[in-house]
Amino acid sequence: MKNGLNSRSVRLSLLLVILPLVLTGAFWDTPKLMNDDPPFVDLEGSIGTSIGNAEKAYKEVSALHSADQSQKNETSQNAQVSNPANVTAPSSSGKPDITIEVSGEMVKLGNDYYGNPDIFKNNVVEKGTLNGKKVKLTDDWAEAGTYKRVRSILDSAGIGYYEVSVD
Amino acid sequence: MKFQLINGLKKKKNNIAGWALMVVLIMSLFVTMHAEAAKSTGELRSEFEKEIGNIIAGKPASFSDGKVTYFVPTAWDNANVRKKLAKTANDKSFEGEQFFLNAVSPETREDTRNVEVFNIFYFVNKTYLKEPPSKPGNSYIKKVEKEIVKNITGSDEKISIQEIKKISDLSSPKVPVHYCNTTYETEDHTSYRLEFFFRPDNEGITCMLYLYYPGAKSHPHVKEAAFLMKTMKIQSE
Numbered sequence: 001m002k003n004g005l006n007s008r009s010v011r012l013s014l015l016l017v018i019l020p021l022v023l024t025g026a027f028w029d030t031p032k033l034m035n036d037d038p039p040f041v042d043l044e045g046s047i048g049t050s051i052g053n054a055e056k057a058y059k060e061v062s063a064l065h066s067a068d069q070s071q072k073n074e075t076s077q078n079a080q081v082s083n084p085a086n087v088t089a090p091s092s093s094g095k096p097d098i099t100i101e102v103s104g105e106m107v108k109l110g111n112d113y114y115g116n117p118d119i120f121k122n123n124v125v126e127k128g129t130l131n132g133k134k135v136k137l138t139d140d141w142a143e144a145g146t147y148k149r150v151r152s153i154l155d156s157a158g159i160g161y162y163e164v165s166v167d
Numbered sequence: 168m169k170f171q172l173i174n175g176l177k178k179k180k181n182n183i184a185g186w187a188l189m190v191v192l193i194m195s196l197f198v199t200m201h202a203e204a205a206k207s208t209g210e211l212r213s214e215f216e217k218e219i220g221n222i223i224a225g226k227p228a229s230f231s232d233g234k235v236t237y238f239v240p241t242a243w244d245n246a247n248v249r250k251k252l253a254k255t256a257n258d259k260s261f262e263g264e265q266f267f268l269n270a271v272s273p274e275t276r277e278d279t280r281n282v283e284v285f286n287i288f289y290f291v292n293k294t295y296l297k298e299p300p301s302k303p304g305n306s307y308i309k310k311v312e313k314e315i316v317k318n319i320t321g322s323d324e325k326i327s328i329q330e331i332k333k334i335s336d337l338s339s340p341k342v343p344v345h346y347c348n349t350t351y352e353t354e355d356h357t358s359y360r361l362e363f364f365f366r367p368d369n370e371g372i373t374c375m376l377y378l379y380y381p382g383a384k385s386h387p388h389v390k391e392a393a394f395l396m397k398t399m400k401i402q403s404e
Contacts (some may be wrong), residue, residue, distance in 0.1 A: 009182050013189025031311045032297040033318060041252075041286050041319050041376060043351050046265060047359065050282040053247055053270035 211362055211377065211389055212346060216331070218393035225394060230262040231289045235373055237399035239264075240391035242271050252288055263288025263374075268388045280357050281383045285392050286376040287399070290315055293370070305343070308367045312345055315374060316363055320351050331364075343367070351378070368401045375399075 225238030230251075243249060247270040252263040268283035292299040292311070300307060309328040316326055331344045345365040350358050360381045366373040375396060379386055 007182060007185045009185030010188055013185060013192055016189060017192045031307065031314055033314050034295050034297060039319050039321065040288060040290070040315060040374070041265070043284075043319060043359070043361075043378065044353060046267070046284045046286070046378065047282050047353060049250075050267045050269045050284050051279045053267045054279060054281070056247070057270055057272075 210348075210360065210381065211379070211386060212331070212348070214386070214389045215362075215364075215377075215393050215396070218390045219397050221390055221394060223391065223394050225398065228264070230264065231291075234402045235263075235287075235289050235399065236402070237287070237395050239266075240394055243268070243391060243395075245270065252286075271391075272387055278380075278382070281380045282359065282378065283380075283383075283386065283388055284376075284378040285388070285395070286374075286378070287395070288374055290372040290374055291370065292372075302369060303367075308365075308372065309345060312347070312363070312365045312367075312372060312374075315365075315372070316347060316349060316361075319376070320349060320361065322349070322351075324349055328365075364396060366399065366401060373399065373401055 224241045226241060226244050227236065228239045229236040239249070243266050248266050248268070250265045250267065252265060264287055266285040268285060269281075290311070292303065296311065303311070312328050313326055317323065326347045326349050328345050328347045331346045345367065346363065348360065348362045351361050352358050358381065360379050362377045364375040364377075366375075375392075377389075377392055
């Protein structure tokens, strides 16, 4: 008499488990790469370079902060704070928002440290107006990051950047 | 008649036992596969999936004689950020780009371990496989992808390659996007997270690798990386 293990359904069940493994290549040899090649990406080098870039960027920011601080002090002393009309009500973060018009398109200048990337969505924009004043986005905006970009926009508009709190 | 009835019942019992065994075996197979997939769910994968539809400004770029084309986010188009991956010493056709994202946003970094690097390169089957198949199947491709990961990390850690439907659908519906994540430990024992995205074709695999420090408070460049991935095209597709 046939027992359970010899039944057709048991054999079928084993086949159904083994077949997918065979079909998916579970029993095949692992592909062999060319052994004499170096790693495709040198992660150790990448990390080192990245840290180097970060330190360089940090120095640039520090230098800009110092320059910003001295100008801020000078502005305060001369009581020549830029036109408050340029600044809208402070946002929930406590930092002011500014809207600028670039090539007819209203974009919002973010109030966070990185700025709102929307303002840079069209980097070919060279000229525009900021509350009626000329604005020019400088070519080097990408080199030193958002802080410098914010500064260059407001600088070129002929207003101070005292109100834009970029800590 | 009585004997036949008993015999029939026994046969029925055997069949039921067989089917039950089959169900258990198949279920255990599915559970194992699911566990593997769940184990390798990445921290930033969901952010990539969320950001993949966004369009930002970019400049066209390509490598491998125009086989792989994509748009580089304008914020990344900078000599401090971009680095061409050169061919290897024995002139194998290995090409691509690295983006050192720390140089994009000069955030104040109190912790220099806070590193972000995005890599894109093309793995040519004919060049890098000892026995390249003429038309590799999906399971074979996944094995190659595992070998690529091992080559980069130098680790034998078990990894699982998954298919990301959401990104596949948005970038190129005909081509699956494969994904896996793992860690990389530097000589000073700092662990970094690696998330790999693979786009295979008949001749090779376009590999994208996002490296970051898992302790970072934010990853501001995921949106840009997702944009690059979305705009990427392989000419044979």
